[in-house]
Amino acid sequence: MCLAIPGKILSCDDLGFARAGRVQFGGIVRQVRLDFVPDANPGDYVMVHVGFAISKVDEAEAQRTYELLAEMGALEAELPPDDSPDSA
Numbered sequence: 434m435c436l437a438i439p440g441k442i443l444s445c446d447d448l449g450f451a452r453a454g455r456v457q458f459g460g461i462v463r464q465v466r467l468d469f470v471p472d473a474n475p476g477d478y479v480m481v482h483v484g485f486a487i488s489k490v491d492e493a494e495a496q497r498t499y500e501l502l503a504e505m506g507a508l509e510a511e512l513p514p515d516d517s518p519d520s521a
Contacts, residue, residue, distance in 0.1 A: 436482070436502065437480040437481060437482040437487060437488075438458055438480070438481050438482075438498075438499075438502065439458075439478055439479070439480055439481075439490060439494070439495035439496075439498045439499050440456035440457055440458040440463075440465070440478065440479060440481050440486075440495075441456065441457045441476070441477070441478050441495070442454050442455075442456050442465075442467070442473055442474065442475050442476065442477050442478075442479060442486075443455040443456065443457055443462065443475060444475055445467060445473075445474060445475060451466060451468055452466070452467040452468050452471070453465065453466050453467060454467050454473075454475070454486075456479065456481060456486070458481075458499075459499070463481075463484075464484075465479075465481050465484055465485065465486050466484060466485045466486065467479075467486050468485070469485060469486060469487050469488075470486045470487070470488065470489055472489070473486060473489050477489055478490050478491065478492055478494075478495035480495075480498075
């Protein structure tokens with residue numbers, strides 16, 4: 434099962450052909466495409482599905498969703514540890 438996971442945008446980059454950013458999910462940071470949320474900026478929370486931010490949410494909603502996913506044990510499957518240089 435694939436879920437949308439809430440994350441906080443740390444930075445945004447215009448790649449010319451696309452828009453991407455570094456998004457933090459708890460203690461994990463991943464590169465995410467931001468094309469579907471053109472008004473999202475650093476500090477905003479977004480719902481991310483398979484590497485694409487699909488909507489903006491407020492901080493309270495992001496926290497509530499994150500807690501529910503953790504309770505269900507769904508976060509481990511969606512956000513396995515990442516050893517790439519982008520993770521922090």
